[in-house]
Amino acid sequence: MQLDAKIPQGDLAGKWDNCRFDNKLVNPANKRKFDVIVVGTGLAGASAAASMAELGYNVKSFCIQDSPRRAHSIAAQGGINAAKNYQNDGDSVFRLFYDTIKGGDFRAREANVYRLAQVSNNIMDHCVAQGIPFAREYGGTLANRSFGGAQVSRTFYARGQTGQQLLLGAYSSLMRQVAAGKVTIFPRREMMDLVVIDGKARGIIVRNLITGRLERYSANAVVLATGGYGNVFYLSTNAMACNVTAAWRAYKRGAGFANPCFVQIHPTCIPVHGDYQSKLTLMSESLRNDGRVWVPKQQGDTRNPADIPEQDRDYFLERKYPSFGNLVPRDVASRNAKEVCDEGKGVGETRLAVYLDFQEAINRDGLDLILKKYGNLFQMYEKITDADPSKEPMMIYPAIHYTMGGLWVDYQLQSTIDGLFVIGEANFSDHGANRLGASALMQGLADGYFILPYTIGNYLAQAGFDKQPVDDPAFNLVEEEVNERITGLLKNRDHNKAGTQPVDYYHRKLGAVVWDHCGMSRDKAGLTKALAKIPEIREEFYENVYIPGTGQELNQSLERAGRVADFLEFAEVMVLDALEREESCGCHLREESQTEEHEAKRDDDHYSHVAVWEYKGKNEQPALHKEPLRFENVTPSQRSYK
Amino acid sequence: MAAKKIAITVKVWRQTDQKVKGSLETYSLSDISTDMSFLEMLDVLNDQLTMEGKEPVAFDHDCREGICGTCGAVVDGVAHGPERETTLCQLHMRHFDNGQTICIEPFRAKAFPIIRDLIVDRSAFDRIIAAGGFVSVNAGSAQDGNNTLVAQHRAEQAMDAAACIGCGACVAACPNAAAMLFVSAKISQLALLPQGHAERKMRAQAMVTIMDNEGFGNCGNERECENVCPKGISIRNIARLNREYLRATLAANE
Ligand SMILES: Cc1cc2nc3c(=O)[nH]c(=O)nc-3n(C[C@H](O)[C@H](O)[C@H](O)COP(=O)(O)OP(=O)(O)OC[C@H]3O[C@@H](n4cnc5c(N)ncnc54)[C@H](O)[C@@H]3O)c2cc1C
Ligand code: SF4
Ligand code: FES
Numbered sequence: 001m002q003l004d005a006k007i008p009q010g011d012l013a014g015k016w017d018n019c020r021f022d023n024k025l026v027n028p029a030n031k032r033k034f035d036v037i038v039v040g041t042g043l044a045g046a047s048a049a050a051s052m053a054e055l056g057y058n059v060k061s062f063c064i065q066d067s068p069r070r071a072h073s074i075a076a077q078g079g080i081n082a083a084k085n086y087q088n089d090g091d092s093v094f095r096l097f098y099d100t101i102k103g104g105d106f107r108a109r110e111a112n113v114y115r116l117a118q119v120s121n122n123i124m125d126h127c128v129a130q131g132i133p134f135a136r137e138y139g140g141t142l143a144n145r146s147f148g149g150a151q152v153s154r155t156f157y158a159r160g161q162t163g164q165q166l167l168l169g170a171y172s173s174l175m176r177q178v179a180a181g182k183v184t185i186f187p188r189r190e191m192m193d194l195v196v197i198d199g200k201a202r203g204i205i206v207r208n209l210i211t212g213r214l215e216r217y218s219a220n221a222v223v224l225a226t227g228g229y230g231n232v233f234y235l236s237t238n239a240m241a242c243n244v245t246a247a248w249r250a251y252k253r254g255a256g257f258a259n260p261c262f263v264q265i266h267p268t269c270i271p272v273h274g275d276y277q278s279k280l281t282l283m284s285e286s287l288r289n290d291g292r293v294w295v296p297k298q299q300g301d302t303r304n305p306a307d308i309p310e311q312d313r314d315y316f317l318e319r320k321y322p323s324f325g326n327l328v329p330r331d332v333a334s335r336n337a338k339e340v341c342d343e344g345k346g347v348g349e350t351r352l353a354v355y356l357d358f359q360e361a362i363n364r365d366g367l368d369l370i371l372k373k374y375g376n377l378f379q380m381y382e383k384i385t386d387a388d389p390s391k392e393p394m395m396i397y398p399a400i401h402y403t404m405g406g407l408w409v410d411y412q413l414q415s416t417i418d419g420l421f422v423i424g425e426a427n428f429s430d431h432g433a434n435r436l437g438a439s440a441l442m443q444g445l446a447d448g449y450f451i452l453p454y455t456i457g458n459y460l461a462q463a464g465f466d467k468q469p470v471d472d473p474a475f476n477l478v479e480e481e482v483n484e485r486i487t488g489l490l491k492n493r494d495h496n497k498a499g500t501q502p503v504d505y506y507h508r509k510l511g512a513v514v515w516d517h518c519g520m521s522r523d524k525a526g527l528t529k530a531l532a533k534i535p536e537i538r539e540e541f542y543e544n545v546y547i548p549g550t551g552q553e554l555n556q557s558l559e560r561a562g563r564v565a566d567f568l569e570f571a572e573v574m575v576l577d578a579l580e581r582e583e584s585c586g587c588h589l590r591e592e593s594q595t596e597e598h599e600a601k602r603d604d605d606h607y608s609h610v611a612v613w614e615y616k617g618k619n620e621q622p623a624l625h626k627e628p629l630r631f632e633n634v635t636p637s638q639r640s641y642k
Numbered sequence: 643m644a645a646k647k648i649a650i651t652v653k654v655w656r657q658t659d660q661k662v663k664g665s666l667e668t669y670s671l672s673d674i675s676t677d678m679s680f681l682e683m684l685d686v687l688n689d690q691l692t693m694e695g696k697e698p699v700a701f702d703h704d705c706r707e708g709i710c711g712t713c714g715a716v717v718d719g720v721a722h723g724p725e726r727e728t729t730l731c732q733l734h735m736r737h738f739d740n741g742q743t744i745c746i747e748p749f750r751a752k753a754f755p756i757i758r759d760l761i762v763d764r765s766a767f768d769r770i771i772a773a774g775g776f777v778s779v780n781a782g783s784a785q786d787g788n789n790t791l792v793a794q795h796r797a798e799q800a801m802d803a804a805a806c807i808g809c810g811a812c813v814a815a816c817p818n819a820a821a822m823l824f825v826s827a828k829i830s831q832l833a834l835l836p837q838g839h840a841e842r843k844m845r846a847q848a849m850v851t852i853m854d855n856e857g858f859g860n861c862g863n864e865r866e867c868e869n870v871c872p873k874g875i876s877i878r879n880i881a882r883l884n885r886e887y888l889r890a891t892l893a894a895n896e
Contacts, residue, residue: 047781051780066712075707131777133800168804172775275680281707472698495694504689561826
């Protein structure tokens with residue numbers, strides 16, 4: 001596997017210009033001769049499909065949900081960053097770049113991150129023009145808030161529903177192109193595999209989730225915008241359908257998988273409350289702007305929070321990190337919450353929670369203002385927990401939230417398979433070992449509106465516009481393999497057989513193993529244990545899982561089983577990657593690599609690289625390749641938020 | 643409040659596809675925690691059915707936090723169930739009593755054919771948006787964001803309307819199966835903002851035409867839509883839609 005990042009010549013600020021100038025262009029009249037498949041209709045997929053259609057390409061757009069408008073991006077709450085410096089507080093493209101690369105703990109490419117910061121401003125302009133109802137100041141200008149890890153106020157928002165509004169904006173552009181005949185949407189379709197012909201991505205096999213039938217689609221290029229794999233942990237803040245299948249299948253066809261162990265844990269989620277629980281709910285990080293995090297100073301203090309006087313409370317983030325306080329980055333906040341709970345100071349029934357308290361902010365600004373900012377989040381919290389955060393502190397605990405790892409892509413967003421592009425959360429590109437708040441929306445839209453539409457042209461201009469028939473033997477072969485996999489899942493026809501369990505049982509079991517051993521903090525012994533356990537669960541799964549119904553109909557158990565089957569394979573590579581990276585970095589603490597103050601210790605001498613895994617065949621150990629990271633414009637520093 | 647365990651009976655609409663007739667089936671569930679969400683209760687039911695060798699109940703869901711608009715069913719005659727401004731996925735079992743029988747049916751409307759059990763086809767909503775629920779701006783052509791000033795209260799009103807999640811409960815609740823609340827939410831958002839003004843007339847006409855063609859009924863001012871809307875979309879938006887539509891028709895006749 002060759003890893004050529006194709007970073008353009010020139011100084012940092014000129015690279016994107018140089019790239020655009022050097023890229024081949026497709027003649028406007030020829031664009032309509034090209035077909036592009038875009039899998040996924042989240043921010044990345046919807047924006048890419050719409051923009052490419054605006055340019056004149058024919059786009060086929062696929063998603064699992066019944067409508068493109070429902071992709072997981074819809075759930076993003078807090079906001080989107082842009083280097084507008086509207087607040088006159090010293091922001092700039094370079095500062096956004098610097099914050100992002102530092103936030104990622106110096107594990108991302110300078111050139112990609114700088115480009116992201118550069119186009120951030122175009123994104124905002126476009127989204128405003130689409131009629132997205134961003135929050136405004138009295139004078140009518142756009143409002144900003146500050147967000148975890150940043151000392152400038154650069155986050156734009158639409159109440160607590162920024163993802164929803166941005167996605168509906170992208171969806172509206174997409175539907176406009178549907179009406180114009182440039183995009184065809186294929187909802188309720190799940191990509192089951194990638195078809196590679198002569199080394200080039202030429203099509204996909206999808207399962208029609210209503211009829212159960214397999215369908216074939218071909219194109220001149222394939223774009224994966226299939227989101228992150230956080231659901232490998234079973235419980236996460238991700239939507240239920242989030243999966244690794246598309247990325248995993250591409251990996252098995254030759255796409256490198258980069259940094260799979262880089263997963264983000266979000267500090268402010270509603271704690272787990274029962275074993276039937278199906279997902280975790282995020283409380284936006286923006287709450288930390290006004291909420292203060294604390295636990296009782298005494299272990300096992302079970303008094304009502306209101307009865308615990310100031311002097312008996314430990315505002316541990318403010319105490320340990322006086323300059324950032326409650327706004328320390330996510331990993332620092334998460335790890336410290338876990339630490340105080342491990343010390344026995346956790347609160348709530350499970351003792352796996354800390355308080356997030358708004359009393360001081362309410363006293364200072366008045367309840368009205370606080371409700372204006374967070375009203376819908378307070379409501380959501382109350383619906384789930386039956387407790388009102390304006391009367392008593394919220395309880396929060398960290399949860400799996402985002403995956404920085406993903407398919408490896410070069411500067412053009414192309415994977416190691418020619419013609420296969422990967423955008424949004426599905427790629428690994430911009431967030432290093434940790435993502436700053438409000439940067440995923442920015443990245444998804446940067447990729448989709450302003451980067452891929454240019455870079456894909458460079459590929460198409462050289463690849464030619466021949467049509468790929470779907471009766472090619474390559475399609476037959478891949479479809480046959482997909483069929484075999486489905487048959488394999490439906491093998492157990494006896495629900496009474498001893499040991500038989502439904503799909504979620506295995507998913508939960510896998511989730512518990514990776515959460516325990518490959519979560520916020522990891523060590524060699526735990527990871528080794530996980531590596532032994534995962535194949536056992538996988539075997540048990542194929543032996544005993546019982547899926548009612550057939551493959552030739554709408555079958556939600558079968559859908560979930562296919563995703564769990566891929567998680568069960570993927571998890572092994574994720575753990576392997578974690579084992580290999582013997583440094584603390586970004587989101588995770590590697591127990592063996594800490595400073596004397598128990599802070600994460602990075603090891604630049606040995607791990608300043610992207611770890612890229614190559615599939616080597618069934619029962620073969622995947623091969624590890626390394627893309628070295630070079631820092632010419634920033635000096636990697638050990639992060640300190642003290 | 644600490645969680646309790648309750649036992650309930652559910653009557654669920656079962657229908658294998660559009661062509662066959664469906665019916666209500668009755669199932670008993672014990673040990674349902676009052677902290678469970680309604681969909682988690684259905685998960686438990688489905689695991690139970692699976693292990694009995696029966697077909698689980700098909701139902702749509704994704705985010706499970708009230709924002710994607712995928713979930714929805716009629717619970718005891720009310721779209722999204724008894725809690726105001728709450729999607730089905732955000733409804734919790736603490737709102738039900740021990741021993742209660744709960745009837746669960748799909749959203750019913752001519753324009754929303756049943757696909758299976760509780761799953762219906764709401765793609766008509768996508769076609770309505772495709773008709774005009776957008777601002778025609780290509781990526782790359784926008785001016786600086788702050789060149790368009792929007793008064794704060796206008797932006798807030800637009801946001802109120804834009805909060806629609808496209809779930810379809812309004813249609814299911816309406817005696818005429820009208821989609822007016824859904825359509826008016828999008829029309830209002832874009833009518834309230836300067837960005838939407840250039841295409842105002844085209845939008846109102848095109849969206850209303852498609853709405854009629856898709857088989858949605860007429861608004862009879864029953865207000866049922868507003869009562870079930872999980873996002874509190876106000877019926878005032880329908881008044882605005884009517885004004886926008888009238889304006890467009892008058893202008894067309896000029
Ligand atoms: C609760 C929550 C809050 C968040 N808040 C913020 C925030 O405030 N700011 C921020 O910047 N980021 C936030 N994030 C992160 C951000 O929302 C996501 O990273 C981002 O939206 C991902 O977008 P995407 O387009 O890459 O993928 P997604 O939105 O996940 O879309 C994936 C798409 O791919 C489709 N798909 C997947 N697999 C297949 C398949 N096999 N076949 C066919 N289709 C498939 C899906 O149907 C879907 O359409 C938040 C995340 C969560 C969970
Ligand atoms: S108006 Fe309300 S009920 Fe109707 S689709 Fe929108 S959110 Fe759902
Ligand atoms: S599942 Fe998303 S709104 Fe209910």
